[in-house]
Amino acid sequence: MSDMTPVPDDVLLSVNGLKKYFPINHGWLQRQVGEVKAVDDVTFDIKKGETFGLVGESGSGKSTVARLILRAYTLTDGSIRFRRADDSITELGGLDEKQLRPIRSEMQMIFQDPYSSLDPRMRLLDLIGEPLVIQGKLTKDEIRDRVQELLGLVGLRPEYVMRYPHAFSGGQRQRIGIARALALNPSFIAADEAVSALDVSVAAQNINLLQDLQEKFGLTYMFITHDLGMVEHISDRIGVMYVGRMVELGDTAEIFRKPLHPYTEALLSAVPQPDPRRRKEGKRIILKGEIADPANPPSGCAFNPRCPYATDLCRTTIPALREISGRQVRCHHAEELDLTGVGE
Amino acid sequence: MTLEATAAPVEPETASREEDLYTAKPWTLIWWRFRKHKLAVASLIFMIVLGIMAIFADFISPYTPFSFSKLNTFAPPSVVRVIHDGSLHRPFIYAVKRKRDPETARVLYEEDKTKVLPIEFFVKGQDYKFLGLVPTQMHLFGVSDRKQQINLLGTDSLGRDLFTRLLYGARVTLSAGLIGVAFSFVLGLALGSIAGYYGGWWDSGIQRLMEFIRSVPTIPLWMGLAAALPVAWDPLFVYVLITIILSLIGWTHLARVVRGRFLSLRTEDYVLASRLCGASEYRIVTKHMLPAMTSYIIAAMTLAVPEMILGETALSFLGLGLRPPVVSWGVLLQDAQNLRSISLAPWLLSPGIAVVLVVLAFNFLGDGLRDAADPYGH
Ligand SMILES: Nc1ncnc2c1ncn2[C@@H]1O[C@H](COP(=O)(O)OP(=O)(O)O)[C@@H](O)[C@H]1O
Ligand SMILES: [Mg+2]
Numbered sequence: 053m054s055d056m057t058p059v060p061d062d063v064l065l066s067v068n069g070l071k072k073y074f075p076i077n078h079g080w081l082q083r084q085v086g087e088v089k090a091v092d093d094v095t096f097d098i099k100k101g102e103t104f105g106l107v108g109e110s111g112s113g114k115s116t117v118a119r120l121i122l123r124a125y126t127l128t129d130g131s132i133r134f135r136r137a138d139d140s141i142t143e144l145g146g147l148d149e150k151q152l153r154p155i156r157s158e159m160q161m162i163f164q165d166p167y168s169s170l171d172p173r174m175r176l177l178d179l180i181g182e183p184l185v186i187q188g189k190l191t192k193d194e195i196r197d198r199v200q201e202l203l204g205l206v207g208l209r210p211e212y213v214m215r216y217p218h219a220f221s222g223g224q225r226q227r228i229g230i231a232r233a234l235a236l237n238p239s240f241i242a243a244d245e246a247v248s249a250l251d252v253s254v255a256a257q258n259i260n261l262l263q264d265l266q267e268k269f270g271l272t273y274m275f276i277t278h279d280l281g282m283v284e285h286i287s288d289r290i291g292v293m294y295v296g297r298m299v300e301l302g303d304t305a306e307i308f309r310k311p312l313h314p315y316t317e318a319l320l321s322a323v324p325q326p327d328p329r330r331r332k333e334g335k336r337i338i339l340k341g342e343i344a345d346p347a348n349p350p351s352g353c354a355f356n357p358r359c360p361y362a363t364d365l366c367r368t369t370i371p372a373l374r375e376i377s378g379r380q381v382r383c384h385h386a387e388e389l390d391l392t393g394v395g396e
Numbered sequence: 397m398t399l400e401a402t403a404a405p406v407e408p409e410t411a412s413r414e415e416d417l418y419t420a421k422p423w424t425l426i427w428w429r430f431r432k433h434k435l436a437v438a439s440l441i442f443m444i445v446l447g448i449m450a451i452f453a454d455f456i457s458p459y460t461p462f463s464f465s466k467l468n469t470f471a472p473p474s475v476v477r478v479i480h481d482g483s484l485h486r487p488f489i490y491a492v493k494r495k496r497d498p499e500t501a502r503v504l505y506e507e508d509k510t511k512v513l514p515i516e517f518f519v520k521g522q523d524y525k526f527l528g529l530v531p532t533q534m535h536l537f538g539v540s541d542r543k544q545q546i547n548l549l550g551t552d553s554l555g556r557d558l559f560t561r562l563l564y565g566a567r568v569t570l571s572a573g574l575i576g577v578a579f580s581f582v583l584g585l586a587l588g589s590i591a592g593y594y595g596g597w598w599d600s601g602i603q604r605l606m607e608f609i610r611s612v613p614t615i616p617l618w619m620g621l622a623a624a625l626p627v628a629w630d631p632l633f634v635y636v637l638i639t640i641i642l643s644l645i646g647w648t649h650l651a652r653v654v655r656g657r658f659l660s661l662r663t664e665d666y667v668l669a670s671r672l673c674g675a676s677e678y679r680i681v682t683k684h685m686l687p688a689m690t691s692y693i694i695a696a697m698t699l700a701v702p703e704m705i706l707g708e709t710a711l712s713f714l715g716l717g718l719r720p721p722v723v724s725w726g727v728l729l730q731d732a733q734n735l736r737s738i739s740l741a742p743w744l745l746s747p748g749i750a751v752v753l754v755v756l757a758f759n760f761l762g763d764g765l766r767d768a769a770d771p772y773g774h
Binding site: 172182214 | 417419668688
């Protein structure tokens with residue numbers, strides 16, 4: 053990977069040509085009969101202190117990207133370069149579990165399901181304290197103090213340390229997950245659909261909490277969601293994924309004003325618009341059919357069977373990622389199409 | 397969650413009671429749920445009492461299992477009474493007189509309503525070694541008349557006390573069940589975890605093996621395996637081999653439970669969360685996966701015990717398992733093999749009733765444990 057450009061100073065995480073193919077095994081001897089291209093050639097940077105939104109329908113490969121970055125999976129190909137606390141750059145791609153251990157304290161994840169992401173058999177003390185116990189630098193009393201401090205940080209009462217997760221509501225559990233993620237003072241947090249399972253008002257509270265914490269600790273977020281409406285206010289930049297590929301990448305405001313990819317346009321048109329001045333009359337694109345199967349993607353552009361603007365070129369040739377007016381787009385016709393965003 | 401709803405009556409101490417619920421250990425929650433299962437609790441008590449009786453069989457039983465009495469063959473169960481001559485009396489039995497039916501020459505026993513034999517406690521009786529260690533003559537209960545016996549469940553063709561033999565048999569049968577389950581626990585846990593944890597090729601191999609074992613009809617398989625045991629071997633050795641044979645078949649059920657739990661836990665978010673903080677595989681398995689499994693494993697083991705007990709009983713009944721002089725419930729049931737002795741002495745079937753009760757109790761207990769196993773289930 054010597055042809056890669058060096059990581060710019062303001063970038064925390066640089067992902068290049070990331071691929072993850074899951075084997076499909078079948079039969080008696082578990083022979084491999086195919087592969088799911090869950091993530092296919094994804095490239096993007098996340099800047100220090102920003103919130104990067106990763107959007108796309110369910111099944112587009114967002115979670116897999118997050119899990120690759122956090123090295124829950126091994127990479128099929130590509131590179132993940134991460135800026136450490138001491139400002140050195142580490143390639144995470146080839147590291148084994150032992151080499152990853154010190155890095156794991158610098159990057160953490162918040163999960164979608166507040167029920168399955170907390171071990172129901174552990175008290176908050178052990179749950180939130182687990183990362184501290186594993187890193188093994190603090191005494192028992194120090195861990196207890198730190199857990200109580202973390203509970204305070206996420207707006208829960210410190211005396212809850214002896215409780216089990218079943219004592220809490222979904223929103224509170226999500227905060228416990230946040231406290232746990234913060235335990236080791238990470239610089240990067242991936243939030244995978246972190247508020248999708250919550251009620252609107254609880255979700256809004258937790259988003260505010262995440263934003264406060266970002267300000268306080270200078271955190272960098274990757275915010276994953278299938279709901280474009282959610283990321284508008286919190287992300288600085290967004291990447292739109294479709295069947296394992298990044299189809300559009302750019303500033304949130306720009307993309308919302310004028311999408312360059314038909315898939316982004318369709319996602320935007322589905323966002324409920326409470327402000328009547330911003331509503332465009334009658335323009336709601338309903339996507340035909342289902343998201344393509346990454347084990348058996350259509351030829352050409354993966355979006356072509358659902359795209360209202362598809363041409364023969366789209367059906368035969370996979371479009372390359374191109375740079376157009378400071379944005380990256382994977383569409384043959386990005387320049388010609390005049391797509392509709394969400395007005396000012 | 398249902399638990400929060402059920403445990404929150406509005407009372408002054410509600411807050412502290414809720415706090416109790418919120419800080420209750422997982423095992424406490426399991427116990428709270430188990431407690432609601434009345435039949436399972438009753439079965440648990442029954443099994444504990446039976447277990448204690450089996451352990452102290454030599455002290456609790458009035459005689460020893462091999463003491464025979466030619467003049468007391470096929471004696472019916474002694475009836476324990478409290479009313480003598482129309483007035484209340486401490487528990488007693490009447491003495492019996494042995495007679496012969498003049499036509500059929502059958503032995504008959506007739507109660508002698510004038511001779512009261514009070515049941516006495518901590519009486520001196522036959523010699524034995526308490527728990528096989530301390531020589532003593534003390535028995536829990538008995539009658540002091542030398543010529544008369546108290547036979548709560550009657551006697552067999554050699555005049556041996558069936559109640560005594562049933563208690564001694566419980567030792568062998570129950571321990572065979574438990575040891576068999578212990579063996580299958582080791583096999584099932586090892587193979588189930590390998591299948592569930594490593595998956596892939598290991599998983600398919602172990603699964604096929606389990607399917608094969610389960611598809612073999614058990615009785616012929618037992619017979620084949622048991623027939624391979626030489627007759628002349630030491631009964632204790634045969635006993636161990638029988639339990640191993642039973643567990644070679646019984647492990648599959650447990651392995652299936654363990655495998656299923658591993659598969660579902662492996663993809664659980666909290667396991668991933670732990671991995672992402674740098675937890676070692678060892679920590680993940682011991683701190684997150686096994687604790688989430690223990691209650692399921694205990695329930696599955698409880699449900700496996702009756703299978704073992706039935707296996708031992710069936711094998712011994714068919715003469716393929718344990719043989720006299722070993723006393724087990726299956727061996728005792730051999731006496732009830734022909735219709736004549738059953739019609740003459742139906743009490744010989746009491747080991748069969750004991751088997752049924754124990755099997756039912758283990759099943760109820762296992763069901764209750766299984767329902768209580770996951771107090772966090774939605
Ligand atoms: N562990 C896995 N093994 C096989 N296929 C997987 C695995 N994880 C995800 N996939 C497949 O990869 C694709 C992308 O999944 P995912 O990353 O979860 O999408 P998203 O988070 O955008 O909904 C899906 O088709 C999914 O079925
Ligand atoms: Mg996902």
